[in-house]
Amino acid sequence: MSTGTLVDVVMPQMGVSVSEGTITRWAKAVGDSIEADETIVEISTDKVDTEVPSPASGIIRELLAEEGETVPVNTRIAVIATGDAASEPAPAPADEPAAQATQPASPEDTETAPAPEAPAAGQPGEPPAPEAPGPGPSAQAQTQAPANGDAEGRAFVSPVVARMLAEHKLDINRIPGTGRGGRVTKKDVQAFIDSGGQAAAAPAPPPPPEVHDVPHFAPPAEPAPQPPAAPAQPAAPAAAPAPAPVVADGEQEIYQFNTIRKVIARHMRHSLDTAAHVTTVIEVDMTGVVNLRRRWKPEYQRRYGVNLTYIPFVARATIDAIGRWPWVNAEVQGESAVIKKYVNLGMAVAVDDAKGLMVPVIHRAEEKNLVGLSRSVVDLADRARTKTLTPDEMSGGTFTITNPGVFGALIGTPIIPEGQVAILDVEAIVKRPVVVTDEHGNDAIAIRSMMFLCLSYDHRLVDGAYAAQFMAQVKENLESWDENAFGL
Amino acid sequence: MTTTTTTKTYLQAISDGLREEMRRDGRVFLIGEDIGVYGGAFKVTQGFLQEFGEDRVIDSPLSETAIVGSCTGAALMGMRPVCEMQFSDFVSCAFDQLVTVAAKQHYRVGTPVPIVVRLPSGGGFSGGPFHSQNPEGFFAHCPGLKIACPATPADAKGLIVQAIRDPNPVLFFEHKHLYRRIKGEVPDGEHSVELGQARLHREGSDISIITYGAMVYTAEEAAQQAEERDGTSVEIVDLRTVTPWDRQAVLESAAKTSKVIVLHEDTHTSGFGAEIAATIAEEAFEDLDGPVLRVTAPDTPVPFSPPLEKAFLPQTEDVLAAIDKLASY
Numbered sequence: 001m002s003t004g005t006l007v008d009v010v011m012p013q014m015g016v017s018v019s020e021g022t023i024t025r026w027a028k029a030v031g032d033s034i035e036a037d038e039t040i041v042e043i044s045t046d047k048v049d050t051e052v053p054s055p056a057s058g059i060i061r062e063l064l065a066e067e068g069e070t071v072p073v074n075t076r077i078a079v080i081a082t083g084d085a086a087s088e089p090a091p092a093p094a095d096e097p098a099a100q101a102t103q104p105a106s107p108e109d110t111e112t113a114p115a116p117e118a119p120a121a122g123q124p125g126e127p128p129a130p131e132a133p134g135p136g137p138s139a140q141a142q143t144q145a146p147a148n149g150d151a152e153g154r155a156f157v158s159p160v161v162a163r164m165l166a167e168h169k170l171d172i173n174r175i176p177g178t179g180r181g182g183r184v185t186k187k188d189v190q191a192f193i194d195s196g197g198q199a200a201a202a203p204a205p206p207p208p209p210e211v212h213d214v215p216h217f218a219p220p221a222e223p224a225p226q227p228p229a230a231p232a233q234p235a236a237p238a239a240a241p242a243p244a245p246v247v248a249d250g251e252q253e254i255y256q257f258n259t260i261r262k263v264i265a266r267h268m269r270h271s272l273d274t275a276a277h278v279t280t281v282i283e284v285d286m287t288g289v290v291n292l293r294r295r296w297k298p299e300y301q302r303r304y305g306v307n308l309t310y311i312p313f314v315a316r317a318t319i320d321a322i323g324r325w326p327w328v329n330a331e332v333q334g335e336s337a338v339i340k341k342y343v344n345l346g347m348a349v350a351v352d353d354a355k356g357l358m359v360p361v362i363h364r365a366e367e368k369n370l371v372g373l374s375r376s377v378v379d380l381a382d383r384a385r386t387k388t389l390t391p392d393e394m395s396g397g398t399f400t401i402t403n404p405g406v407f408g409a410l411i412g413t414p415i416i417p418e419g420q421v422a423i424l425d426v427e428a429i430v431k432r433p434v435v436v437t438d439e440h441g442n443d444a445i446a447i448r449s450m451m452f453l454c455l456s457y458d459h460r461l462v463d464g465a466y467a468a469q470f471m472a473q474v475k476e477n478l479e480s481w482d483e484n485a486f487g488l
Numbered sequence: 489m490t491t492t493t494t495t496k497t498y499l500q501a502i503s504d505g506l507r508e509e510m511r512r513d514g515r516v517f518l519i520g521e522d523i524g525v526y527g528g529a530f531k532v533t534q535g536f537l538q539e540f541g542e543d544r545v546i547d548s549p550l551s552e553t554a555i556v557g558s559c560t561g562a563a564l565m566g567m568r569p570v571c572e573m574q575f576s577d578f579v580s581c582a583f584d585q586l587v588t589v590a591a592k593q594h595y596r597v598g599t600p601v602p603i604v605v606r607l608p609s610g611g612g613f614s615g616g617p618f619h620s621q622n623p624e625g626f627f628a629h630c631p632g633l634k635i636a637c638p639a640t641p642a643d644a645k646g647l648i649v650q651a652i653r654d655p656n657p658v659l660f661f662e663h664k665h666l667y668r669r670i671k672g673e674v675p676d677g678e679h680s681v682e683l684g685q686a687r688l689h690r691e692g693s694d695i696s697i698i699t700y701g702a703m704v705y706t707a708e709e710a711a712q713q714a715e716e717r718d719g720t721s722v723e724i725v726d727l728r729t730v731t732p733w734d735r736q737a738v739l740e741s742a743a744k745t746s747k748v749i750v751l752h753e754d755t756h757t758s759g760f761g762a763e764i765a766a767t768i769a770e771e772a773f774e775d776l777d778g779p780v781l782r783v784t785a786p787d788t789p790v791p792f793s794p795p796l797e798k799a800f801l802p803q804t805e806d807v808l809a810a811i812d813k814l815a816s817y
Contacts (some may be wrong), residue, residue: 158777160746180817186746186777 007056009078021045022070058082164189260356276459279413282471290449312373317477325470328422329399346400349384358384361397425454493673498666501641501674505648517544520572552581559603560590576607577621590657591632600655612665617789622754634658635730639704641672646681663702686734692723696741699751700727710807746777747814756784778817781810
């Protein structure tokens with residue numbers, strides 16, 4: 001048996017009363033490769049307009065309906081070749097695709113029951129898919145269940161059956177199944193062979209489009225979801241063309257979410273739906289740090305070749321404060337708090353002209369001094385922008401710092417990355433007149449470099465008093481920076 | 489070669505095997521609590537004191553550690569001791585002597601330790617948590633020990649004889665519930681059964697049950713009912729010995745029926761059935777047409793209460809349920 005398979009994409013049922021759907025736009029052409037869950041087609045029905053995610057990864061073998069065409073629910077509209085089948089030559093294109101498409105195979109013709117859901121749709125640990133409009137099946141591309149599939153459209157092929165099929169070169173779709181849910185059992189195969197089925201099946205042609213089987217076993221689990229702001233996969237540099245509006249008129253432009261955008265959207269929503277977000281703001285007098293940085297910046301550049309920014313100062317002050325207030329460097333797992341004894345510091349980095357966001361992670365940040373942190377910040381930020389981070393460098397964060405202050409922002413309430421309980425928002429350093437008190441208790445108005453730090457934290461674990469004391473510690477660390485510890 | 493047989497109980501078969509080996513080999517002696525004057529808690533050694541004298545049938549103090557330890561010492565001096573744990577549950581007191589000393593002696597020093605530990609085991613008579621267990625799983629995990637769990641009178645005799653002749657420590661689990669309940673033809677005179685050879689208890693084509701000890705009969709009853717009901721053909725493989733165990737016989741049966749139930753009276757987690765199931769998964773994967781199912785006691789102590797103990801021990805209905813599940817898979 002070929003290990004590759006052909007997977008049908010059918011017009012999904014978008015609600016009980018919906019009987020047909022219109023192809024709005026094909027997102028892929030024949031020959032394009034597609035990932036599972038990537039949008040293959042946009043459709044429009046009476047009830048909803050939506051994108052249809054691909055039920056499988058592979059190569060688009062056929063598109064069976066044209067844009068603008070309306071077809072009944074469960075009509076095959078595309079075929080995806082997966083695995084080895086993807087590398088086999090595609091059949092010659094139909095001479096008259098339109099004619100073919102106007103006579104779509106009805107479900108009865110293919111002896112299949114509509115499968116409610118694509119097998120590759122769910123990923124463990126993912127937030128539940130948003131409910132489909134109406135009580136019908138969710139808005140997934142539907143694969144047609146083989147004749148011997150069970151109610152979920154899966155056809156489990158047991159190890160011994162797989163071996164017998166291979167040994168006798170049999171097509172499982174020709175064998176009636178008597179097992180649970182119509183599964184083809186060893187006995188069924190043996191009976192088929194005994195009744196002479198083998199000879200009949202021997203000259204079986206290469207699988208025609210109607211014939212498709214499903215993998216014997218579920219594919220490997222998808223990678224675990226990344227922290228929310230971090231895209232699950234680094235987009236290859238070549239795969240990040242300047243986005244072009246797919247629908248544009250004089251009034252508006254519509255862009256499809258790219259992969260990064262989709263991941264961001266999913267994780268941000270999920271984080272807000274799980275963590276109990278609270279934000280605490282504290283004001284820090286950065287005058288000392290500002291002066292230090294001004295004084296040391298040229299020396300840093302000369303000695304270490306690193307541009308000294310404020311972020312490593314804040315990072316170091318934060319890491320030291322975490323040492324005393326470790327519950328902000330933690331994870332909520334069910335009803336357990338997992339307190340991390342190391343600090344993997346996430347650094348939010350705007351990419352794609354600020355239309356995307358990545359969160360590279362400085363692993364074991366607590367082991368790094370100011371120079372080390374400076375190097376890591378610069379390196380990771382650069383490589384985030386050039387999309388050359390490795391997956392390891394974008395995962396495992398335990399605490400995250402984001403820095404909209406560089407653009408002058410004053411206050412923010414960031415969303416906590418999943419798998420963490422706090423994110424520190426570093427705001428703009430602004431000179432402000434403030435009341436200062438000298439050692440004799442005399443008040444005076446002075447011009448100081450002030451900065452707000454905003455900490456969003458998960459109130460399921462971290463309470464306000466704890467967060468405030470953590471923030472006070474960060475503030476103290478920044479305001480009392482020891483210059484002697486600075487030369488390194 | 490013609491062998492005459494006599495119908496005997498499981499208990500008589502063990503007794504006969506012991507007696508014949510003692511008559512044959514002067515190095516064989518017995519030691520245990522109340523095995524001499526009283527004839528043993530279950531009367532397996534009744535009359536032995538009179539026949540063999542108190543030098544060869546020794547009533548020991550109430551210390552399983554001392555019993556097994558003295559056996560190991562005697563074995564090192566060339567004897568062939570057979571000791572009795574009054575109930576197999578008590579063997580935990582001798583765990584160190586078995587696992588640390590007897591099991592590792594040959595590996596460490598190169599000297600054989602030909603001892604036999606007789607272990608009346610199993611439940612079914614409201615013995616409660618201290619007199620009903622099947623502790624073979626603990627010892628199956630220990631390299632250096634052999635474990636026999638006979639189901640039939642003939643195997644009980646053949647295996648006790650072979651256990652005595654084997655140069656290694658052998659734990660001989662004799663199921664108390666079989667002692668007087670099970671009768672069968674037992675070869676007269678010389679009869680031994682090799683350790684590590686399974687016995688095809690019942691031939692079948694649809695489902696295999698791998699089991700040993702008293703559960704052979706539970707499996708048998710379930711198999712008969714399944715056959716009468718809808719013709720499901722169940723094969724039963726009686727392992728007879730847990731260490732070494734007959735992997736080939738199990739894998740052959742798995743290949744034949746492609747659907748396997750592993751059945752034992754011991755509790756579930758880390759029971760020997762897990763080892764069997766894992767081996768089938770590793771070595772007979774492409775022969776399987778369904779999941780390997782385990783039917784075992786649950787992970788609790790053995791209850792006193794008769795209805796609770798019935799619920800605890802694998803029953804015919806439990807095996808039938810597994811048969812049905814696999815048959816319809």
